[in-house]
Amino acid sequence: MDVLLTDEEEMLKNSAREFLEAECSPELAREMERDDLGYPPQLWKQMATLGWVGMALPERYGGQGLSLTYLGLVMEEVGRHIVPVPLHSTMTAALTINADGTDEQRQETLPKVCSGDMVLTWAFSEADPRYRAESVKMEARRDGDGYILNGTKMFVDNFNASEKCLVVCRSTHGSQGTDGISLFLVDTSSPGISHELLTTLAKDKQSQVVFENVRVPSSAMIGEEGSAWPIVEAMLDRGTALLCTQMTGAARKDAEMAIDYSKNRLAFGRPVASFQSIQHICADMIMWVDGGQLLTYEALWRMDQGLPASVEVSQAKAFCNEKCEAVVRSSQIIHGGIGFMMEFNLHLWFRRVTAWTLRLGTTFEHRARVARALLDQPGKMRLGRSMYQTASR
Amino acid sequence: MDFAFTPEQEQLRQEVRDFIAENVTDSVRAEVEDAMDEGHGEEYMKLRAKIAERGWIGISFPKEYGGQDGSRIDQYIVEEELARVGVNVGLSGSGGPAILAAGTEEQKQYFIPRLIRGEVTFALGFTEPQAGADLAGLQTRAVRDGDDYIINGQKMYTSSAHYATHIYMMARTDPDAPKHKGISIFLFPMDTPGVTVRPLWTIQNDPPAPMGTTYGMGRTNETFFEDVRVPASSMLGEENMGWYVGAMGLNLDRVGASRYLISVRRDEDIVNWVKENEFDGHSPSEDPEVRDRIAEMWIEAQVCRLMTLRSMSIVEHGGNFTYEGSAEKVWAPEHGVRTTEGISQILGPYAQLLNGSIGAVEDGVFAHNLMGSFQSGINHGSVQVMRDQVARRGLGMPRG
Incomplete structure (x- = not known):
């Protein structure tokens, strides 16, 4: 039992920090908000060359074969520096292809992902914003040796920049819940696909994607027809845990900016940092980030051990949703009016963290999942001991 | 990791x-x-x-x-x-670890094995009627007299003083020095002449709190020192350096398994209780708002657990926590309060029934917890003082 980073973990984190500090300024994040593609391909390529994109992908595809925890540490720094690269969407899809795809699917995508030559994404949400099987209505109808997809996906991250997209569909007509779910690896340039960017508060690149009689071959299916829900759930869990690392990374930086600002801002003839009302908010901010980070690390660590982690993932996301939001909101308040001004950089963090709290499960959804694990299975519960019999979304 | x-x-x-x-x-x-x-x-x-x-x-x-x-x-x-x-x-941080860090060889040889065997237990003499959160403002005096010190003053909330073998106490040895720099720590037997212990009864005393209550103690004490003569060898650490030795011990008191459990046992209790019990055929575990609150509390409890393990990990690496112990001492007690109050809103009017009452749930333990849980946010440094420490030690924010 040692919840602190090892020397190697610390080194990785520091080298990611040094690189991103030098290569990614807030101005770059600002610039990419107005950019059509939304990310600088050169920086993406550099990060791939450093091995960060392939961090948790196997060596035989050009990756580093390291743990999710290592990837999480890099993503914490990506969050800290609000780096405008499609790492989260690419990893969420790539890790699923690696875990559950066919050899052919892996060969087709992972080497290019590792080298920085392929951006990926995934599409789950539709009209119903909840991340549960019932929300999936998009139809995949068998047709000869392939499938025809019809439906509309929402909130698809970096679809505009992605070569391929994992699409969650219902392949059994009239099926309910987790039954009848299939997952497809779809070329974003397939005929019948159209997309339109949403106008989001983070000014990131999320799209509404319409699938109109889109034909995909059988070879595009990941997992078995109609029984891909566990694969989808694992994809959402990995994506959620990795998103939490970005949230805590960004929220910590945001808190640090408030602390620094308070040390330099004078009121009533002294730095506002000397007022207890400000000190206590800052103390809370750091404790909130610490708590979210510890929960996130435990979730990632469990996944790396091959242990069930759905409850830990939900614990982390429910906590980060509320507390990271409280951090960035508090930071805005400490900064006063200037934080609300477009020319000041603080809002770049505020808007992103806020957007991330809304993605991959609300506080209520994740608490409901924790509650199911606690209350709907027999036996006494004890903190620090296994909570698993079942804990599905 | x-x-x-x-x-x-x-x-x-x-x-x-x-x-x-x-x-x-x-x-x-x-x-x-x-x-x-x-x-x-x-x-x-x-x-x-x-x-x-x-x-x-x-x-x-x-x-x-x-x-x-x-x-x-x-x-x-x-x-x-x-x-x-x-x-x-x-073993309380004020005691063993402080003696190991600052004690003479003789003190270590005497006290540590006896603390481990349970032959020595310390009452803690810190708080005074006019010195609580501002502990360094304490007024109990220790005046040098030959090879001895003569101690006069009063300590509050000396909780185990009526059965402890010894007291670990702070007294002012230099009234002219700045307040943090004139304090020393003394260790001496409770039966030293001139020491008087008087009970203070808490709101948990009548009826007595049932087993498993958080801060269910019915009694604490005030302890008076009247011309108490102790040998100079009973001083822990150097003269006038007691504040720093004491702060180290207190810092250790704020972390660890026992304190963590004080704050999280309630979470396990309510989860297991709602699973196994019902009111007139209805289990609160079916109510969406109860489920949401219980999950929220549980997640917070995990943070308490992880913060405790973080402090342990730091010690295990041979390090000292700067702000982490204080953070734990804010988070866990406040969580404990939120949980007991959450539980009370799950049990409704049943949450008021004390030990022995008709209808009391689990002998009234939840009701007594409701009276006691805020206490852990007060002792060994209030949550407000702890936030000051997080801000100043952890974040480098200046004093006002």
């Missing part, structure tokens, strides 16, 4: 559990629970001696003073298991 205990540590945990099943009977537990009111009874002392024989007390202390040179995590495991049945074998 490694969030698992080793197989050896899991085995140690199992050994402690087996020991508990065999030795911690209901009658021992009842005696343990009464200890804060009536002092440790015979059965408890026997049990404690058995635990010490196993080498489970002071595991991380040096062998030469009766410890095991063992891991702080091992010690955490033993303390956690025993604290769950109400047996606190954690």
Whole structure:
């Protein structure tokens, strides 16, 4: 039992920090908000060359074969520096292809992902914003040796920049819940696909994607027809845990900016940092980030051990949703009016963290999942001991 | 990062559990629970001696003073298991660790083995009527007289003073120095002439809180010192440096298994209670708002757990926590309060029924917790003082 980073973990984190500090300024994040593609391909390529994109992908595809925890540490720094690269969407899809795809699917995508030559994404949400099987209505109808997809996906991250997209569909007509779910690896340039960017508060690149009689071959299916829900759930869990690392990374930086600002801002003839009302908010901010980070690390660590982690993932996301939001909101308040001004950089963090709290499960959804694990299975519960019999979304 | 205990540590945990099943009977537990009111009874002392024989007390202390040179995590495991049945074998930071850090060889030789064996227990003499959060403003005086000091003054909330063998107390030795720089720590027997202990009764005294209550103690004390003569050798650390020794010990008191469990046992209690009980055929565990609140509390409790393990990890690496101990001491007590208040809103009017009442739930333990839980946010540094420390030590924010 040692919840602190090892020397190697610390080194990785520091080298990611040094690189991103030098290569990614807030101005770059600002610039990419107005950019059509939304990310600088050169920086993406550099990060791939450093091995960060392939961090948790196997060596035989050009990756580093390291743990999710290592990837999480890099993503914490990506969050800290609000780096405008499609790492989260690419990893969420790539890790699923690696875990559950066919050899052919892996060969087709992972080497290019590792080298920085392929951006990926995934599409789950539709009209119903909840991340549960019932929300999936998009139809995949068998047709000869392939499938025809019809439906509309929402909130698809970096679809505009992605070569391929994992699409969650219902392949059994009239099926309910987790039954009848299939997952497809779809070329974003397939005929019948159209997309339109949403106008989001983070000014990131999320799209509404319409699938109109889109034909995909059988070879595009990941997992078995109609029984891909566990694969989808694992994809959402990995994506959620990795998103939490970005949230805590960004929220910590945001808190640090408030602390620094308070040390330099004078009121009533002294730095506002000397007022207890400000000190206590800052103390809370750091404790909130610490708590979210510890929960996130435990979730990632469990996944790396091959242990069930759905409850830990939900614990982390429910906590980060509320507390990271409280951090960035508090930071805005400490900064006063200037934080609300477009020319000041603080809002770049505020808007992103806020957007991330809304993605991959609300506080209520994740608490409901924790509650199911606690209350709907027999036996006494004890903190620090296994909570698993079942804990599905 | 490694969030698992080793197989050896899991085995140690199992050994402690087996020991508990065999030795911690209901009658021992009842005696343990009464200890804060009536002092440790015979059965408890026997049990404690058995635990010490196993080498489970002071595991991380040096062998030469009766410890095991063992891991702080091992010690955490033993303390956690025993604290769950109400047996606190954690050696307070004010005491053992402070003596190890600042004591003379003679003091170490005398006190550490006896603390481990349970032959010495300390009452803590910090707070005074006019010195609480501003502890350094304490007025109890110790005046040098030949080879001795003469102590005069009054201490408040000296909780185990009526049965402790010794007191670990702070007194002012230099009234002219700045307040933090004129304080010394003294260790001496409670039966030293001139020491008088008077009970203070708490809101938990009538009716007495049931077993397993958070801060269920019915009694604490005020202790008076009237021309108490102690040898100069009873001073811990250098003269006028007591504030710094004391702060180190207090910092350690704020972390660890027992304190963590005080704040999170309630979470397990309510989860397990709503699963097994119902009111007139209706289980609160079916209500969406109850489920949401319980999950929220549980997640917070996990943060308490992880913050505790973080402090343990830092100690295990040979480091000192700067703000992490204070952070834990904000987070856990405030969580404990949110949980007890959450539970009360789940039980509604039943949450007011005290021990012995018609209709009392689990002997009124939830009602007594509601009276006691805020207490852990007050003692050993209030949550407000702790936030000051997080901000100043952890974040480098300036004093006002």
